[in-house]
Amino acid sequence: MTGPGLPEEFRLKAFRVLLIIVFLALVVQLWRLQIVQGDYYQEAADVNRFRMERTLAPRGVIYDQRGHLLARNMPRITVSIVPAYLPEDEHERLTLLQELASLLDMPFTSGPAEDPSGPAHEADANPEPGILDILNEAELAPYRPTPLKDGIPRDIAMILEEEHLDWPGVVIQVEPVREYLYGSLTSHILGYVGPIPAEQVQKYEDRGYDPNQHLVGLSGIEYTFEERLQGRDGQKLIEVDVAGREVRTVGEPQTAIPGNNLRLSLDLDLQQAMEEILSEHLRAAYKDQAVAIAMNPQTGEILGMVSLPSYDNNEFTGGISVQAFRELQEDPSRPLVNHAISGQFPPGSTFKVIVASAALEEEVLTTNTQYYCGGILWLPNRFYPEDPSLAQPFYCWIHHGYHGRHGSLNVVQALGRSCDIFFYQAGGGYRDRLAGLGEERIGYYAELFGMGTQTGIDLPGEAPGLIPNTKWKRVNYSESWVTGDTYNMSIGQGFVLATPLQLLNAVAAIANGGTLYRPQLVHEVIDSEGNIVEAFAPDVIRRLPVSGTHLNTVRQGMRAAVAGPGATAWTLNVPGIAVAGKTGTSEFFIDKNDDGLPDRDREGNLPTHAWFTAFAPYENPEIALVVFVFGGGEGSAMAVPIASDILNHYFGQDTGESSP
Numbered sequence: 017m018t019g020p021g022l023p024e025e026f027r028l029k030a031f032r033v034l035l036i037i038v039f040l041a042l043v044v045q046l047w048r049l050q051i052v053q054g055d056y057y058q059e060a061a062d063v064n065r066f067r068m069e070r071t072l073a074p075r076g077v078i079y080d081q082r083g084h085l086l087a088r089n090m091p092r093i094t095v096s097i098v099p100a101y102l103p104e105d106e107h108e109r110l111t112l113l114q115e116l117a118s119l120l121d122m123p124f125t126s127g128p129a130e131d132p133s134g135p136a137h138e139a140d141a142n143p144e145p146g147i148l149d150i151l152n153e154a155e156l157a158p159y160r161p162t163p164l165k166d167g168i169p170r171d172i173a174m175i176l177e178e179e180h181l182d183w184p185g186v187v188i189q190v191e192p193v194r195e196y197l198y199g200s201l202t203s204h205i206l207g208y209v210g211p212i213p214a215e216q217v218q219k220y221e222d223r224g225y226d227p228n229q230h231l232v233g234l235s236g237i238e239y240t241f242e243e244r245l246q247g248r249d250g251q252k253l254i255e256v257d258v259a260g261r262e263v264r265t266v267g268e269p270q271t272a273i274p275g276n277n278l279r280l281s282l283d284l285d286l287q288q289a290m291e292e293i294l295s296e297h298l299r300a301a302y303k304d305q306a307v308a309i310a311m312n313p314q315t316g317e318i319l320g321m322v323s324l325p326s327y328d329n330n331e332f333t334g335g336i337s338v339q340a341f342r343e344l345q346e347d348p349s350r351p352l353v354n355h356a357i358s359g360q361f362p363p364g365s366t367f368k369v370i371v372a373s374a375a376l377e378e379e380v381l382t383t384n385t386q387y388y389c390g391g392i393l394w395l396p397n398r399f400y401p402e403d404p405s406l407a408q409p410f411y412c413w414i415h416h417g418y419h420g421r422h423g424s425l426n427v428v429q430a431l432g433r434s435c436d437i438f439f440y441q442a443g444g445g446y447r448d449r450l451a452g453l454g455e456e457r458i459g460y461y462a463e464l465f466g467m468g469t470q471t472g473i474d475l476p477g478e479a480p481g482l483i484p485n486t487k488w489k490r491v492n493y494s495e496s497w498v499t500g501d502t503y504n505m506s507i508g509q510g511f512v513l514a515t516p517l518q519l520l521n522a523v524a525a526i527a528n529g530g531t532l533y534r535p536q537l538v539h540e541v542i543d544s545e546g547n548i549v550e551a552f553a554p555d556v557i558r559r560l561p562v563s564g565t566h567l568n569t570v571r572q573g574m575r576a577a578v579a580g581p582g583a584t585a586w587t588l589n590v591p592g593i594a595v596a597g598k599t600g601t602s603e604f605f606i607d608k609n610d611d612g613l614p615d616r617d618r619e620g621n622l623p624t625h626a627w628f629t630a631f632a633p634y635e636n637p638e639i640a641l642v643v644f645v646f647g648g649g650e651g652s653a654m655a656v657p658i659a660s661d662i663l664n665h666y667f668g669q670d671t672g673e674s675s676p
Contacts, residue, residue: 072229073247074192076275078206078237080284081319081539087206087238089192093168095120095176096161097147099154101185112183117147119172120165124148161187162228194231194238194333198284201291203329204354205282205321205475205537207236210332224249234332236354237278237537240474244541244550247275274544281317281539286310289665290320297658298324298645305349305646307356307516308662313524313631313640315554316533318473323359325351357471357478360513361644364602364651365413365434366627367462367508367519369526369570371453372427374461375442376566380453381427383569387450389422389437391415395499396447410503412436413601416621422582431573432580434599436507443506444499455502459483464560465522466532467514472557473535481518484511508602519629520642523598526574527631527640530560530567574598575634584652585628588660593667594634597659599651600627623647628655632663639666 078087095116103109117124125146147164154162168176168188176188194209196202209231212220217227225232232246233239250272290308298306310320327344344352353359375381389412397406413436414420422435430438445452462468468483482488484505486497504510517535525532534555541550560567574596578585584599603622626648631637641659648654 071250071270071272072191073249073272074274075194075209075231075247076245076277076544078245078278078280080280080282080287082284083279084284085197086202086280086282086284087194087196090195091190092166092193093170093173094166094189094191095164095168095173096187096189097151097154097164098159098161098185098187099151100158103184112186113147113151116164116183116186119175120168122147122165160228161189163189166191166193191229196329196333198288199328199330200326201287202282203236203326204323204356205236205280206329207238207476208234208329208332209238210234210335235477236329236475237280239476241278241538241541245275245278248273276549277542277544278538279540279542280537281312281319282321282537283310283319286320286666287322290322290662291324293658293661293665294322294324294643297654297661301645301648301654303645303648305355306648306658307359307642307644308658309356309516309520309642310662310666311520311524311535311640313527313637316521316524316535317539317554318535318537319639321354321356321537323353323355325349327351354475354477355516355644355646357473357475357515357517359644359646360479360481360515361625361646362510362512362602362604363508363514363519364600364625364627365436365507366523366598366600366629366651367512367514368431368434368439368506369574369598370462370465370467370522371439371443371458371506372431372570372573373465373526373560373562373566374457375453376427376569377461377562378453378457380451381442383426383428386424386426387430387438387441388424389414389435391419391421391437393437393440393446395503398499401447408500410437410440410500428569428573428576429580429582431570431598432576432584433582434577434584439506440503444502452502452506455485455497455505458502458505459485461562462512464532464558465525466518466557467512467522471515471517471521471535472555473517474537478517479515481515482511482513508600516642516644519627520640523629523631523642524640525560526567526570527596527637529564530562532557532560571596571634574630578630585630585656587652588630588656588663590632590660590663590667593632593663595630595632595663596634597628597630597656599656600629601625601649601651602627604647624649626651626654628652628659630659630663632667639663 074089077085077089080086103112114124123144123146125148126144150162150164173188176183176186180186196206196208212225212227212230212232220230220232221227233242238245250270290310294306294308298304304325306324308320308322309318311318331340372381391412392415393410394404394407395410397403397408400406412422413434414422422433422437425433425435425438441450441452443452443458444454462483467481469480470478489495489497489501489511501510505512521532521535534557536552536555538552540548540552543549575594577583577599578588578595578597585597588595588597602625604625605622624647626645627643628651629640629642631640641662643655643659645654645658
């Protein structure tokens with residue numbers, strides 16, 4: 017006898033139907049998971065199980081011409097975090113992160129802090145990001161290691177290794193970091209590396225760079241030769257456990273290929289001597305900004321390049337602080353700027369070698385032409401030429417302080433004594449009886465000598481200088497060009513601007529007989545096995561359209577500037593070596609009082625830059641040199657002694673050694 021309700025047979029059938037439905041549902045779900053979405057879940061499982069790790073390729077190193085190491089790679093320990101492998105429990109995760117922040121001496125969060133003795137104070141304008149801030153960004157790619165802090169001391173790294181089993185998601189990586197062995201001595205040449213700038217991330221990503229891992233050249237040779245120095249990264253597929261720890265390597269890893277190495281034309285010994293000599297003279301004169309460049313005039317290769325003040329490029333390797341970078345940027349002497357290629361200054365009387373070359377080639381002068389220097393040249397007013405009271409005086413440098421005069425001079429003597437009045441007349445003429453070159457022909461030849469345009473040296477940030485003309489003045493000053501402008505242009509004053517490298521390159525062309533080379537710093541590219549990958553031959557920009565006879569006359573004038581009667585560089589002395597050179601003293605405008613008026617000394621004179629350029633030996637030049645001292649006064653008094661010391665070192669006079 018059964019109780020009330022459904023028959024037992026019906027309940028049994030219903031139970032069987034339910035089992036069948038459940039079984040069918042399980043079959044359908046298994047089919048969906050394994051067949052329909054099998055690839056998706058397999059990929060998800062592999063993401064958890066496998067991880068592709070990139071092995072950064074060592075960056076190529078940099079040598080000087082003799083094989084002295086200038087830039088190399090050193091191991092740096094970096095602590096990274098993989099969000100996907102951190103503990104799932106919120107309390108465990110926070111505890112781990114707090115302990116990690118304490119160990120790494122990092123803030124837990126970059127939020128505003130409170131002063132325990134008073135009300136909350138304003139947070140730093142650029143606070144250091146905390147671990148939580150980094151983690152929040154890292155969770156966008158949870159399986160990729162995100163750096164927390166680099167440059168970790170070895171003892172901290174050992175502690176992290178010991179805690180590795182208990183701290184899942186914390187990864188220790190050893191990566192190469194750039195080290196510059198001579199710091200400020202070569203910083204303007206080598207430059208430095210750093211993280212990829214935000215505005216250039218896409219460009220570098222398209223070339224296979226990882227913005228989170230790769231450092232790139234940001235200035236100097238590091239920037240120009242980035243593609244050659246940057247190697248090809250390796251990679252390996254690893255299997256990890258649930259805590260993200262490596263279990264094994266899957267398959268054959270791809271080995272990283274180091275970047276190519278660079279051998280420069282730079283002579284480290286000469287570079288050190290130039291820096292020491294320049295610094296010593298600057299200290300004695302209470303100056304802080306100067307340039308010295310040495311070049312092989314037969315090839316255009318740079319042997320030494322010093323720009324003071326300088327900076328230590330090692331500070332940028334690990335990421336310079338905002339405050340330190342701001343101090344460098346705001347320094348009025350601009351240590352971050354390579355004044356050798358980026359500084360634009362009036363070249364003064366050094367420019368006369370170009371005017372002399374042009375005047376001889378254009379037959380404005382011959383070797384026998386003589387002009388008279390009475391100390392002052394009165395230029396008649398163009399509207400009232402007969403009224404002497406309206407004439408404008410143009411002075412020769414010998415008149416200032418000495419009230420002297422040079423008398424009658426030919427071009428060789430005028431170069432040797434640096435007579436301004438001679439070149440006023442050669443460049444701008446005088447009255448109707450004497451036609452000069454004029455601004456157009458002066459500008460034409462100046463540009464042929466490489467002025468007013470970048471030289472093309474293998475460094476970024478080169479300035480073009482300025483060779484003005486009638487149109488330029490009208491556009492910039494709304495004024496017509498006058499003879500006085502041509503006079504000033506003829507002696508490297510007025511609107512003319514040049515970089516020290518431009519001037520040196522022009523003088524090197526005179527020294528070698530008329531070939532203008534592109535200045536070069538990199539001599540050859542070498543692979544990691546020592547094989548030459550790329551050799552750089554001398555790169556000719558142009559042959560100057562000035563005859564050898566006329567260039568030889570200019571060289572005679574430069575020799576007279578060192579060893580002739582009334583020579584402006586008579587103090588230069590390199591025993592046994594004949595040197596040719598040209599001094600320069602260029603006025604410049606400063607307005608310290610912000611009153612719109614130039615600051616002058618008690619005698620009413622403007623401040624001046626000191627220049628000197630030279631080549632030696634005179635008969636067969638192997639070195640060309642330029643020295644520039646910002647606000648250094650007379651070129652003969654400030655720049656010549658510096659050049660003399662450098663040339664004596666180069667030719668071994670201070671050690672008794674033979675020339676390099």
